Amino acid sequence: xxxxxxxxxFGARATMxxxxxxxxxxxxxxxxxxxxxxxxxxFALVCSDPDxxxxxxxxxxxxxxxxxxxxxxxxCPTDGSVAPQALNDFHxxxxxxxxxxxxxxxxxxxxxxxxxxxxxxxxxxxxxCREVEAKAEAHALATAELVAVYSR
Numbered sequence: 001x002x003x004x005x006x007x008x009x010f011g012a013r014a015t016m017x018x019x020x021x022x023x024x025x026x027x028x029x030x031x032x033x034x035x036x037x038x039x040x041x042x043f044a045l046v047c048s049d050p051d052x053x054x055x056x057x058x059x060x061x062x063x064x065x066x067x068x069x070x071x072x073x074x075x076c077p078t079d080g081s082v083a084p085q086a087l088n089d090f091h092x093x094x095x096x097x098x099x100x101x102x103x104x105x106x107x108x109x110x111x112x113x114x115x116x117x118x119x120x121x122x123x124x125x126x127x128x129c130r131e132v133e134a135k136a137e138a139h140a141l142a143t144a145e146l147v148a149v150y151s152r
Contacts, residue, residue, distance in 0.1 A: 003035040005113045005144035009074070016109060016148040022099035023152065027075040028060065033113050037141045040067050040115040044136040046129060049098065051107040058129030059109065060095040061086035063121045063136065086123070086132045098150040106151045115142040 009017055009029045018024040031045070044063035050056050062076065065083045076082055078094030090096040100107040114136040121135045 003115060003142045003144040005031060005033045005111060005146040007031050007146060010148050013147055016098050016150040021097040021150055026097045028095035030074040032071040033144060036115040039141055041119045042067055042116045043069060044114045044116060044132060046133045047109060047111045049107050049109055058089045060088055061129035061132035063132050086127050086129045088129055100152055102152045106149045109148045111146045113144045114140045117141050
């Protein structure tokens with residue numbers, strides 16, 4: 001079985017609804033997944049934009065999500081009550097929505113879910129998204145990706 005990542009708010013390669021961007025409420029979208037390997041001990045999710053002018057821009061990383069989980073609700077709290085979250089490239093903990101430069105064209109926002117072979121990633125409390133992504137890559141049993149697009 002292949003792991004799948006979906007959202008009830010947008011489809012694959014569809015436009016990100018404004019409420020999940022800096023032009024709206026800037027809240028995280030609802031995400032759900034299925035098909036994780038039986039050996040999964042936790043999940044991590046990273047959202048990045050490879051189309052950013054300065055290179056890959058990280059919007060979100062949430063990790064140490066319990067293995068029994070199958071979704072993240074809309075507007076995920078940043079207080080650690082769901083799971084720890086890294087510092088994004090906006091220098092904030094939690095989700096920072098799409099906010100491409102005006103007139104820069106369509107940007108692709110990659111939400112990548114990792115099924116991990118460890119219960120805890122073991123990153124520092126002040127870890128950034130890049131560190132979470134690197135550790136998740138090293139411990140991934142499976143991945144699933146959902147891409148949305150947005151332009152201003």
